[in-house]
Amino acid sequence: MEIDLFGPGSKDGRPVMVLGEVKVRIYSREVKAFARKVARVRASLQGEILKVMFGYLIHPSASELATREGIILVASYER
Numbered sequence: 001m002e003i004d005l006f007g008p009g010s011k012d013g014r015p016v017m018v019l020g021e022v023k024v025r026i027y028s029r030e031v032k033a034f035a036r037k038v039a040r041v042r043a044s045l046q047g048e049i050l051k052v053m054f055g056y057l058i059h060p061s062a063s064e065l066a067t068r069e070g071i072i073l074v075a076s077y078e079r
Contacts, residue, residue: 001037009050016048026055026073031065 005020
């Protein structure tokens with residue numbers, strides 16, 4: 001299984017594991033696929049997981065699903 005971004009971090013002083021995916025275009029199907037990947041590796045990781053997807057174009061349907069799945073979406077034009 002391939003995960004584009006994997007590493008330890010901190011959020012509000014708490015340790016977290018950052019998992020990320022990078023796509024040019026993010027539609028709801030990409031969000032679903034990433035959520036499935038995270039679910040598969042979840043048992044191997046301890047603590048809170050920060051899920052992030054980076055893309056150039058983010059479709060509105062992806063935004064809605066990502067919110068429900070607890071995934072942060074970052075568009076390349078957002079700084």
